[in-house]
Amino acid sequence: MKRILLPLATVLITGFSMTSCTIEVNDGIEEAPTIISGDETLKGIISKDVVFKKGNYTLDGIVKVTNGAKITIEAGAVFNVVTTKTSALVILNDGLIDAQGTATEPIVFTTSTKTPGDWGGITIYGEAPIKALNGNTTAVSEDGNALTYGGTNPNDNSGIMKFVRVEYAGKKIGDGTSETNTFTFYSVGAGTVLENLVAYKGTDDGFEWFGGTVSAKNLVSYGNFDDSFDWQDAWSGQNNSNWFAYQVGTGNFGMEIEASSNADNVAPKVNNLTLIRAAGTNPEAANSPEITAIQFKKQGSGIFSNVYISGYKNIGAQKAYSVLIQDSATETGQVNTGKIVVSPMTYLDSDNPLVWGYAFTPNGGKTFTNATTVTKVSLPTGAWATVDGVNLLSAL
Numbered sequence: 530m531k532r533i534l535l536p537l538a539t540v541l542i543t544g545f546s547m548t549s550c551t552i553e554v555n556d557g558i559e560e561a562p563t564i565i566s567g568d569e570t571l572k573g574i575i576s577k578d579v580v581f582k583k584g585n586y587t588l589d590g591i592v593k594v595t596n597g598a599k600i601t602i603e604a605g606a607v608f609n610v611v612t613t614k615t616s617a618l619v620i621l622n623d624g625l626i627d628a629q630g631t632a633t634e635p636i637v638f639t640t641s642t643k644t645p646g647d648w649g650g651i652t653i654y655g656e657a658p659i660k661a662l663n664g665n666t667t668a669v670s671e672d673g674n675a676l677t678y679g680g681t682n683p684n685d686n687s688g689i690m691k692f693v694r695v696e697y698a699g700k701k702i703g704d705g706t707s708e709t710n711t712f713t714f715y716s717v718g719a720g721t722v723l724e725n726l727v728a729y730k731g732t733d734d735g736f737e738w739f740g741g742t743v744s745a746k747n748l749v750s751y752g753n754f755d756d757s758f759d760w761q762d763a764w765s766g767q768n769n770s771n772w773f774a775y776q777v778g779t780g781n782f783g784m785e786i787e788a789s790s791n792a793d794n795v796a797p798k799v800n801n802l803t804l805i806r807a808a809g810t811n812p813e814a815a816n817s818p819e820i821t822a823i824q825f826k827k828q829g830s831g832i833f834s835n836v837y838i839s840g841y842k843n844i845g846a847q848k849a850y851s852v853l854i855q856d857s858a859t860e861t862g863q864v865n866t867g868k869i870v871v872s873p874m875t876y877l878d879s880d881n882p883l884v885w886g887y888a889f890t891p892n893g894g895k896t897f898t899n900a901t902t903v904t905k906v907s908l909p910t911g912a913w914a915t916v917d918g919v920n921l922l923s924a925l
Contacts (some may be wrong), residue, residue, distance in 0.1 A: 643695055648697065719766070798834075
């Protein structure tokens with residue numbers, strides 16, 4: 530019998546006050562979860578299993594799931610997030626999430642003001658390994674919580690998220706160095722399921738991984754101000770597929786990839802990747818070189834197959850490339866060792882075709898030929914990828 534002793538903590542939900550207690554796990558007498566049926570406000574610490582039925586809710590402030598608790602969210606649940614304070618949903622490394630929407634009834638987190646950067650998005654912590662700066666196996670999060678992350682279990686399970694859409698997140702935090710993304714994964718393990726997720730119009734990255742081993746399928750990063758996809762700390766997910774980024778209005782790199790300067794890393798793998806940059810999209814900072822589709826730096830690696838890239842144009846003196854190698858160490862440690870592969874690829878309606886970019890000299894000068902066999906990713910249609918009547922997949 531596994532016994533979890535929960536310290537005194539309270540889940541604050543309007544109309545409810547639930548004080549945690551000792552829970553017997555795997556003994557047939559596990560305490561039943563609390564069932565919430567909509568029209569409630571969620572705030573504080575969740576340290577007891579809670580089920581959110583289909584309905585409308587308010588998420589107020591930073592809500593943390595911890596102490597072995599699991600939150601279960603039914604298809605069709607909608608959370609309107611309070612924007613007058615820093616709000617976020619944080620699954621700590623001893624918490625679980627089970628959020629399983631459907632294509633027709635997604636789980637949605639949004640705001641009434643519909644302003645990018647309104648809140649902190651969804652952050653999940655796990656117990657999978659990382660390689661941070663200097664090869665450290667732990668690091669401190671940059672999400673404002675300043676929590677230590679990094680573990681030893683590559684198959685750690687933080688739960689399931691399917692058909693979940695997060696809107697207007699990626700909040701900049703006032704200390705000037707911290708920020709959150711729409712979806713953030715700190716040392717999340719391969720036992721976690723991430724499928725059919727939409728990151729919509731956040732002011733930082735759409736999806737960012739800090740180490741860990743989790744993989745993700747059917748991702749949509751739409752209109753995020755910084756990078757559509759980003760990772761560091763030697764994230765090593767091996768079973769990723771069907772990623773789509775659409776950059777519009779404001780956007781930096783399609784993908785920003787690093788391994789925190791650790792040459793000894795396991796290259797993540799992504800099969801079927803589509804990066805499209807709409808005409809007139811500009812980087813966050815004027816005259817910024819952050820307009821390339823895929824950038825590798827600080828020993829970042831990745832094996833990408835069936836890659837479709839379109840719309841990456843020069844802006845003034847700044848050049849846009851399909852792939853940019855930022856430093857010579859990454860060229861030596863990753864490109865030359867076969868841990869950076871982007872093939873087959875087609876690069877259309879973009880500047881500087883058929884050659885990778887290099888931000889240093891001398892360099893290896895890699896060329897390529899556009900493949901005719903590559904097509905855009907195919908994703909299921911439905912309400913999960915529709916915002917205010919706009920089909921986010923219409924560019925595919």
